[in-house]
Amino acid sequence: MYLVGIDLGGTEIKGGLFTTDGEAIQKSSVKTPVVEGFDGVCNAINGLINSLVNEAGLDRKDIKAVGVGIPGICDGEGLVYSAVNLYWENVPLGKKLRELTGLDIYVENDATIAAIGEAAVGTMKTAKNAVFITLGTGVGGGIIINGQPYSGSHGLGSELGHMIIGENYYNCNCGSNGCLETFASATALIKYTQKLIKDENRDSIILEKVQGDLEKLNAKIIFDSAKEGDEVASLAVKRLVKYLSIGIANIINLLDPEIIAIGGGLSKAGDYLIDLIKNEVDKYVFYKKEKIRCQLLIAELENDAGIIGAAMFARI
Amino acid sequence: MYLVGIDLGGTEIKGGLFTTDGEAIQKSSVKTPVVEGFDGVCNAINGLINSLVNEAGLDRKDIKAVGVGIPGICDGEGLVYSAVNLYWENVPLGKKLRELTGLDIYVENDATIAAIGEAAVGTMKTAKNAVFITLGTGVGGGIIINGQPYSGSHGLGSELGHMIIGENYYNCNCGSNGCLETFASATALIKYTQKLIKDENRDSIILEKVQGDLEKLNAKIIFDSAKEGDEVASLAVKRLVKYLSIGIANIINLLDPEIIAIGGGLSKAGDYLIDLIKNEVDKYVFYKKEKIRCQLLIAELENDAGIIGAAMFARI
Numbered sequence: 001m002y003l004v005g006i007d008l009g010g011t012e013i014k015g016g017l018f019t020t021d022g023e024a025i026q027k028s029s030v031k032t033p034v035v036e037g038f039d040g041v042c043n044a045i046n047g048l049i050n051s052l053v054n055e056a057g058l059d060r061k062d063i064k065a066v067g068v069g070i071p072g073i074c075d076g077e078g079l080v081y082s083a084v085n086l087y088w089e090n091v092p093l094g095k096k097l098r099e100l101t102g103l104d105i106y107v108e109n110d111a112t113i114a115a116i117g118e119a120a121v122g123t124m125k126t127a128k129n130a131v132f133i134t135l136g137t138g139v140g141g142g143i144i145i146n147g148q149p150y151s152g153s154h155g156l157g158s159e160l161g162h163m164i165i166g167e168n169y170y171n172c173n174c175g176s177n178g179c180l181e182t183f184a185s186a187t188a189l190i191k192y193t194q195k196l197i198k199d200e201n202r203d204s205i206i207l208e209k210v211q212g213d214l215e216k217l218n219a220k221i222i223f224d225s226a227k228e229g230d231e232v233a234s235l236a237v238k239r240l241v242k243y244l245s246i247g248i249a250n251i252i253n254l255l256d257p258e259i260i261a262i263g264g265g266l267s268k269a270g271d272y273l274i275d276l277i278k279n280e281v282d283k284y285v286f287y288k289k290e291k292i293r294c295q296l297l298i299a300e301l302e303n304d305a306g307i308i309g310a311a312m313f314a315r316i
Numbered sequence: 317m318y319l320v321g322i323d324l325g326g327t328e329i330k331g332g333l334f335t336t337d338g339e340a341i342q343k344s345s346v347k348t349p350v351v352e353g354f355d356g357v358c359n360a361i362n363g364l365i366n367s368l369v370n371e372a373g374l375d376r377k378d379i380k381a382v383g384v385g386i387p388g389i390c391d392g393e394g395l396v397y398s399a400v401n402l403y404w405e406n407v408p409l410g411k412k413l414r415e416l417t418g419l420d421i422y423v424e425n426d427a428t429i430a431a432i433g434e435a436a437v438g439t440m441k442t443a444k445n446a447v448f449i450t451l452g453t454g455v456g457g458g459i460i461i462n463g464q465p466y467s468g469s470h471g472l473g474s475e476l477g478h479m480i481i482g483e484n485y486y487n488c489n490c491g492s493n494g495c496l497e498t499f500a501s502a503t504a505l506i507k508y509t510q511k512l513i514k515d516e517n518r519d520s521i522i523l524e525k526v527q528g529d530l531e532k533l534n535a536k537i538i539f540d541s542a543k544e545g546d547e548v549a550s551l552a553v554k555r556l557v558k559y560l561s562i563g564i565a566n567i568i569n570l571l572d573p574e575i576i577a578i579g580g581g582l583s584k585a586g587d588y589l590i591d592l593i594k595n596e597v598d599k600y601v602f603y604k605k606e607k608i609r610c611q612l613l614i615a616e617l618e619n620d621a622g623i624i625g626a627a628m629f630a631r632i
Contacts (some may be wrong), residue, residue, distance in 0.1 A: 073603060081603065089605070129469045143570075145461055152572020153445045154609050159569040162602040164562045165495070165514065166482055176600050178482070246480045253475040256457075256468020284492050286478040289388060289398065289405070293470050 001064040002056075003314050004049055004103075007110065007306025008041070008070050010085030015048040016307035017056050020064065020315055022121045026056045027307065035218040038091045048102040065104035067314030068097065069113030069306050075155045078107030084173075106314050109151060110306060112158055114299070115142025116149050116316075117263050117309025124302040127258040129253055132299060133160060134264035135244070138173075139181040143255070149313065161185070165246045166298065169195075183243030186265050193222050193236040204232035223269045241276045248277065249284030251292050263299030270298055317380040318364055318372075319630050320419075321542030323426065324357070325620025326350065326401030331364040332623035334371050336380065336631055338437045342372045345621065354407045362416040368598025381420035383431030386415065391471045394423030400489075422630050425467060426622060428474055430615070431458025432465050432632075434577050439617040443574040447567055448615060449476060450580035451560070454489075455497040471477070477501070481562045485511075489632050499559030502535040502581050509538050509552040515536065520548035539585045557592045564593065565600030568610050579615030586614055 002025065007014040010032060030048050033040040045068070053060055057144050071095065072083025078094015097105040108116070115124070115132035115281060124130040124144065132142040141160030143150040151157045152301040161181035162174050170191070172179035182188050194214045208223050210216040225233035266273065272298055281296065282288065301308055323330040326348060333342040346364050349356040361384070369376055383466015386409065388399025413421045420608045424432070430441070431448035440446040440460065448458040457476030459466040467473045471507065477497035478490050486507070491557035498504050512518050522541050526532040540547035564576060582589065590612055597612065598604065617624055 082605065127469075137430065141570075145466065150461065150571075153443075153574045154572055156568070156603045156609070157570055157572030159602045162483075162569045163566045164600060165480055174602050175604065176602075250479045250566070251570075252472070253478045254473060254567075256470055256473030257464075272443045284480060286475045286490050286492075287397065287472050293472070301445075 001060050002058065003064055003309035003311040004052060004066040005070045005309065005311030005314065006045055006048065006066060006068040007113070007310060008032070008045065008068055008086075009110075009306075010071055013041075013044055013048055014307050015052050015068075016304070016311060017052045017058075018087050018308065018311040021175060022305075022308060022312060026052050028052055032086070034086055038088060038093075038096070041086065042100055045097060049101055049103070050143045051146055051314035060081070060101070062104065063103055065314035066097070066101065066108060067113065067310035067312070068093065068105060069110035069310045069313075070107060071110050073109055073159075074107050078105060080107070081089040087185075089109060097150070104314070106316075107195050108149065108313055109140075109142070109155070109158065109300065109311075111140030112142035112149050112151050113313055114305040115144055115309070116313045117301050118299050119147070119262070120307070120312035121308060123261045123297045124151055124259045126260070129255065129257040130259040130261065131160075131257050132261050132263060133248070135185060135262060135266035136264035137185060139185050139189050144257075145255075150310060160247065160251065160315045163247055163250060165250065180243065180247040182205070185239055185258055187242050189219055189266070191224055192239060193217060193232060196232045196235060200224045202232050205230045206233060219266055223272065227272065237276070241273075241280050245277050245280035246284050248281050248296070252281070253286045257294055259295045259297060261297050263302070265306060274298060306315075317607055317620075318374065318378050319380055319627040320368060320382040321623035321625065321627030321630065322364065322382060322384040323363055323429070323577065323626060324348070324361065324384055325426075327624075329357075329360055329364055331368050332592065332620070333368045333374070333628060334624065336625040338624060338628060340620075340624075342368050344360060344368055344371070344467060348369050348402070354404060354412070356415055358409070361565045365419070365569060374625055376417070376419065381417055381422060381630035382417065383628070384409065384423045385426035385626045385629075386423060387426050387623050389425055389471055390423050390474075394421060394451060396423070397471070420630070422632075424465065424626075424629055425458070425471070425474065427456030428458035428467050429625035429629055430579060430617070430621040431460055431625070432572055432629045433617050434579070434615050434622045435460045435463070435465075436628035437620070437624060439559050439613045440575045440579045445571065445573040446575040446577065447476075447571060447573050448577050449564070451501060451578060451582035452580035453503050455501045455621060461571075464632075478539030478565065479563060479566060482565065483568065496563040498554055500563060505535050505538055505552055505556050505582070506533050508555060509531055509533060509548060512548045514619055518548050521546045537547060537585065537630075539588065542579060543588065550559065553592070557589075557596050561593050561596035562600050563602050566610070568597070569602045575611045575613060577613050577615040577619060578620070583614050590614060599604070
């Protein structure tokens with residue numbers, strides 16, 4: 001028997017066909033037809049499952065189950081409460097896909113799905129309790145407790161990005177002020193760097209790198225410039241590291257996991273980022289007597305985390 | 317068979333003998349001989365267990381197990397890493413008590429123990445996932461996940477009081493700045509009220525109530541004065557409510573429990589406090605579309621939470 005993992009994003013739907021051990025047999029993707037609404041997206045997912053099965057020379061009855069990671073929040077039956085990028089509110093994704101495909105369908109938040117992938121075959125696989133943090137456009141999270149994904153009593157948990165950890169100079173999209181996401185996402189890093197250069201008129205090698213067009217700024221340029229000793233970039237990275245470390249320490253003080261794995265675009269900064277965070281997290285952890293026992297690591301699965309995690313979620 | 321619950325505090329050791337259903341048979345307490353050190357305190361606990369058993373006309377062999385709640389952090393074997401009020405660091409409480417008593421001994425953090433009590437026979441008993449917050453001299457917490465107490469991979473979790481949620485005008489005892497404890501404990505409430513009156517020279521009915529001696533100030537006076545419309549007291553309560561609500565929203569965004577129960581000294585403010593928090597928490601919860609589904613309640617067990625919880629912990 002085989003498993004299908006679907007990673008439903010705002011621009012692309014990725015799909016993978018896996019053995020029950022997580023070995024990839026076939027991968028494919030299609031554009032997300034957001035404008036065709038809920039039904040259009042469901043049809044696209046159904047079509048993607050079909051093509052994965054056909055290309056592998058299999059039949060639908062060879063598929064044990066399908067896992068779907070969504071950019072939003074949902075209950076255990078796959079009722080999606082909200083998925084902002086898809087303009088969805090209270091849509092019965094699980095039910096609809098069961099009808100269309102005739103298959104067992106399991107739906108979860110995409111960051112929780114990535115956590116499941118990392119726990120099954122990635123960097124968190126030795127841990128009983130672990131947390132995955134994704135640092136990209138936003139900040140998301142997935143929690144593993146006693147080896148199982150945990151998203152709370154109503155599927156609303158593990159929203160690490162909206163943990164309030166201070167006051168910030170702009171509000172979060174969610175309406176609150178001071179969310180981790182507004183300090184520690186790639187968006188936040190870029191925004192703050194732009195602010196330093198524009199509002200405070202500071203000089204920086206960054207301006208040269210983006211040919212004077214700050215709209216071209218990205219996280220890689222900022223990290224590279226910080227490594228080269230640029231003051232503005234260093235300030236921006238330092239601020240991100242401070243608040244990310246507060247967020248991580250809060251998670252350690254609450255959940256005391258063995259491993260926290262960092263994924264998403266910013267994780268490409270790799271050991272440079274991890275080393276900066278480690279020193280800072282030590283300051284904010286409650287039990288300071290020994291070096292913190294929680295390991296901070298860069299996630300392993302990168303782009304495939306979504307499809308592997310979804311397939312592994314369907315295995316449960 | 318019977319269970320013994322021990323609530324080890326910095327000033328008093330409370331003990332209770334219970335049926336396995338949590339019915340109290342006998343209660344007693346002794347002063348904590350802190351100056352006699354680790355051995356003295358262990359002997360006092362052993363003596364308390366003896367007197368509970370004797371007074372109930374029972375024998376040690378009628379005791380199935382003993383649970384001990386400690387004001388500190390420990391591992392699963394009862395090795396206490398740290399208990400500041402007792403001046404303990406890395407003491408083998410579980411091992412020592414097993415030797416002294418010849419009984420099965422289970423040691424846990426006192427706030428986790430109170431959570432176990434509330435989950436077993438108190439206000440959280442219907443919940444699969446629930447969090448207990450104690451607001452007293454400090455802020456502590458206990459987490460129940462899938463019906464079981466959760467204190468992390470190394471016993472260092474559920475330290476809600478040291479979640480960093482903003483910047484404060486004074487540092488926490490733990491060395492960090494902005495811990496929930498420094499905004500939402502009784503100590504924080506009193507300290508901020510004193511600051512408003514002393515540093516800002518504000519007039520308040522509080523001054524009359526404490527006969528001009530701000531050292532006599534307590535949380536009850538502040539809450540009562542706020543209810544009477546006193547401006548200083550209202551400001552202090554409002555600040556506490558704001559930050560406590562941020563802390564609670566952070567817990568909801570992370571753990572999405574069915575119930576959060578509030579205990580400790582400040583919980584005596586009852587529905588007045590709960591109503592203020594409910595309105596404020598709604599502002600900071602990520603999923604705002606419906607009323608938050610997590611119930612906020614005042615804990616039920618009050619002073620006996622420690623001994624009941626410890627006995628129920630030993631039942632597991």
